[in-house]
Amino acid sequence: MFPVGLIAQTISGTVTDASTGETLIGATILDETTGKGTTTNAHGHFSLTLKGDSATLRISYIGYQTRHQAMSLLGNRQLNVALHPSVELQEVTVTAERIGSPQASQMSVIDVPVEQLKLVPVIFGETDVLKALQLLPGVQGGTEGMSGIYVRGGGPDENLFLLDGVPLYNVNHLGGFFSAFNGDAIKNVTLYKGSFPARFSGRISSVLDITANNGNDREWHGGASIGVLSAKLNVEGPIVKEKTTLSLSLRRTYGDLLMQPFIMMVAASATEGENTANAGYYFYDFNAKVTHKFNDRSRIYATFYSGDDRVYMRVKTMESMEYGTESLKLGYYWGNMVTAIRWNYELSPKLFMNATGSFTRYRQRLGIGLKEEWYDSGQLYSYSADVNLNSGISDISGRVDFDYAPSPDHTVKFGGLLTHHIFTPEVQTVSSNGTDEAPFSQRIGESRVHAEELSLYAEDDWSITDAFKVNGGLALTGFAVQKRFYPSVQPRLSGRFLITDDLSFKAGYSYMTQYMHLLSNSNISLPSDLWVPVTARIQPMNSHQVAAGVFYTWRSLIDFSVEGYYKWMNNLLEYKPGASFLGSSQGWEDKVCMGRGWAYGLEFLAQKTFGAITGWVGYTWSRTLRQFDQPGEELNGGRVFPAKYDRIHDISITLQYKPGKDFDAGITWVYSTGNTATLAMQRIEDPDHGTLNFVDSRNNFRLPAYHRMDISVNFHKQKKYGVRTWNISVYNLYNRQNPFIIYPKTTYHGTTQTTSLMQRSLFPILPSVAYIYKF
C-alpha cells in the first residue's frame, strides 16, 4: 500500500462554454500547487495526472472568466467545467500552455480567435478566415483579392486544409476571391507553419485546422445577414437539451437571382418573344453538424459540408412550328463535399480516443447540351448532343487518434490514418441521339487513378524539467499508386526552454512529405485546376524545416514573438517554359520539371488578443528561391531564381476596437514587396532566328509594392428578439492601384513605336454594407 499522496491520480473531463455548451479548444487547466498543467484538445477534453492529496485547479480561456476549483485527489476524478464569458475582459488571466504562448512547447503555430478574425475588415464585408490569416507573419496572399495562402515560401497546393479533421481540396469560391469557410460555421482556427506535430502529414508547408461549431446545447439561436454579394443564415440549438445539438449554416450569393429577370427580359425583347434565355453564376456553402452526448465520456459528431460554384446558361430559340425549336444548355459547377462521423470516447481517465470516418470529394463538371426539334411533313424530328467533362478527387478515410496522459510530465498522442484516394484527372463523354441517327456515346480521357495513403504517428509532449519541454514525434507515411509504393519516415521535434514565466526560447525541426500536386498555371484559382498524384516519374515533394524563436508575454496582455526559419524543399514542380495546362491535363508529366527550393526568413509578431483594443502587428522578412538544374530539367539555365511570391518585406497591422456592446471597429493596413514576374525587357537580334523578345531570367521583374488599408465598423442594437448589426466596411480605403495583371501596350507614330508596360488593377476603393440579425 502506498500513501495516497504518492500515487498519481488523473483528473479528466471537458471544458465548455457555460452559455452555449460549446467545447473550448486550448483552454488551460493548471494546478496552482504544483505548477503542472495541460490544455484541452481539439474536442475540449483534457487529462491531467497529478501527485498529492489535493489540487487547486485554475481553468482559464481567453475571453472567459477564470475558474478556480479545489479538489481532493483520493482517486481519479471526472471534472467537467463550464466557463462563463467574461464581461470585464481585463479580469482574464492568460496562463500556462495556450497555443503560441511562451509556455507551449509548440512553435510556428498561430491560434487566432474566430471572433477576432470576424472583426478583420475584408472585401465586400464578407468574413473570410483565409484572408484574415494572410495578415499574419509568414503567411502571404497570392494575387490581389485572392484567398489562397502561401506559407513560408510554399505553394498554394502545399497547405493542408482540415475541416473537422477532414481535408478540403478546393477552398475557394469565385475564382479565389472568397474562401469556402463560412465564418458563422467556424469555432476555432489553428494554423501550423512549421514544427508540425507528428499527427499532421500530407502537405509540406502548412496545416490549417478548422473546427466547426457544435451548436448550442441549451437554447436555440441563430442569425441572418445580407451583404452586397451574399446572404447568410445560421441556426443552432438543442434537439435534446444538453444531449443532442444541431448547427446549420447556409451562405449563397444572390446576384444571379437579381439579374435573371433582366436577362430574360432582354432576350425576349430582342427577339420579339421568340427566344428565352437565362444565365447566371452563384456559389453556396452549406454546413451542418449534429452532436450527441451519450454521457460525459462519450460523444459523437456528424459533420456535413457542401459548397459549390455554379455557372449556368440556357438559351431556347423558338422558330416557327415548321422549323421547330433549338435549345442550348451549359452548366459548369465545381466544389467540395465533406461528410464525417467522429466518435470521442474516454477509454480511461488517461486515455482518450477519437475515431473518424470520412468522405471528401472535390469535383468539377462541365456539361454542354444541344437539342433540336423540328417538323417535316407533319412528323416531329429531334436531335440532341451532349458533351460532359468531369474531373476531381475523392477520399474515403478512416482515422483513429488517441491522447494518453500517463504522468504529469507526458502527454502522448498516437494514431493512424488510412485514405483511399480516387483521382479523376480528366474524363470526357460525348453522346448524341436523333430521330434518324443511331445513338452514339464515347468516353475520352484517362481513367480513374486509385491510390492508398497510410499514416501512423506517435508524439509525446514531455516536460523534462519545469523549464525544458520537448514535443517529439515520428510519422510513418506511405503512398501506393500505380504499383509503386513511396514510404517516408518523418521525424518531428520541437522544444521550449522557459527562461522566465513570460519568456521562452523555442526551436523545432520537421520533415514533411506530400504525395499530390495541383496543376495550375494561372495566378487565380480556376475550376480547371486539377489534383494529380505522384507517379513513377514525378516523385513526392518533401521539405525539411528548422525554426527557432523567442517568445515573450508582457503582463499577460501582449504576446511578442520573433521566429526565424529555414526550409529546404525537394521535388518541387515548375512548369516548363512555354507549357500551358489550361483546359487539359493530358501529358501533364511532360509539362513540368522537378527541382528544389529554399525559403528563409524572420517573422516578428506582437499580438493582443483581449481587451477593448485587440489586434496584431506583424512583419516578415523572407526570401523564397528555386533552382532546377538537373540535366533535362533545367530552368533558367540551371541558375537560382526567385519564386513568384518571393516577397522580401511583408507588414501587416490589424487593430480592432470594441469599447462596448453597441459598437466595434477594425482597421487593417498591409504592405508587401511586389510579386515577381517574367518579362521580356529587351529585343535582341539572333542571326539564325531573327528578332527575339529577350527574357534574361525567370521571374526577372519585380512588380510595384502592394499596400492598402481597410476599415470596418459595426453598429449593434438590442432589439426585441435579438441583436441587429449594421456593418459598414471600406476595402482599399485610399484607393491604391495595386497591380493585378501587367502587359505591354504599343502605339505607333510613323516609324516610331512607343511601348509602355501597363498594369491593371482589380479592386479600387470598395465600400460595402451588410445587415445582420442575431437572435
Place this chain on the structure above:
Amino acid sequence: MRRQHTLPVFIAIMLLAACEKEIPIDTKHITPQVVVSSHASAGNETECFLSMSVPIYGNHDYNSQHMPVDNASALLLINGVPSTAPVTHSDGIYHLGYTAQPGDHLSLQIDAPGHKTLTASTDIPSMPVVTNAIIADSNTLDPYCNYTLHFSLTDNAADTDYYSIQLIQYRTITRTYDDTHTEVINECLPTIFSCSDFLIVEPTGLDSFLDQPSPNGTQFSGEELLFSDAGINGTTHAIELQTIIYIPHEEGEATGYTWIDHRRPALTVTHLSRDEYLYRKSMQAYIANPLTSFFAEPVPIHSNIIGGYGIFAGYSSYTTEFLAQ
C-alpha cells in the same frame, strides 16, 4: 433628391474607372546591352556577331533597331592563351581567325565603347561517336518513303554530355543550260522525324507537334531532338528514328535547260556544350511559344554572357549520309 443620386453615381464611377485604369510602370533603368551570338563548332572558324539590344519599353525608331556593333574589340583565348590571329569584322560579324578543335576551352572577351567588358567561355566537346548508321526503307511509296534509321551512340561516362540529333536532306539541283553551262545549287533541308526511345527523349511540355504522350513515355516528333545522357550515361546506345522522306532522284527538261534533282538523306549528331544545349532548348520552346499565350509560362532565352546578353557556346557535329538498304 439630387443628393440621393450623387452617392451611387459617384461610387459606380469610382468602381468602373479604377478597374479600367492603366498605370505606366517606370522602366527607364532598362538600358541597351551588347548582344553576343557565337556558336563555335569544331572544324570551323570561330565567329561572333555583335549587336545592340533594344529596350522594348519606350520610344524607338524602326530604322535604328538592332544596330550591329562594329567598334568593339574581340579577343579569343584558347585554353587560356590569347589568340594571335588577326580579327576582322564587318556588319557586326567578327572573324576571330581560329578554327576550333574538340577539347578546346575557349574564352571570349568583348570590349565595346560605353559598355563594361563582356566575357564568356565554353568547351568544344569531343566529336560524337556514331557507329553503324543505316537506313531501311520500310514502306516504299516512291517518292515518299517511310524510313527507319538506326545508329549507335557511344557516350562518355565521365561527364554529363548533351546531344542533338537532326535529320537533313542534302539536295543538289544541277541545271544545264543549252549544253553551254551548268549551274549547281546545294541545299540542306531539315527533316521531321520521330523517336520513341524513352531513355533519350526529353519531353518539351509544349502544346505543339513536338510531344506525343504514350503509356510508356513521350514520343518525340520534330526537327531536332535535344537530350542529355542521363538515361544512357557511359553506354553504347542503339537509337532508332522514324521518318517519312521525300527523296526523288529526278531528271527533267524545261525551257532552255535540263535539270537533275538529287537528294540524299543524312544524319547529324552533335555533341553539345551545356550552354549550347540550354540555348537550343530555350529556342525550341521560344519558337513554339514566343511569349504570346497568357496562360503559358514565358520562355527565357538562355544566355551565358557575363556583362551582356547572348550566347557563346561550342559544339562538335558528326554528319553521315545514309545509303538506303
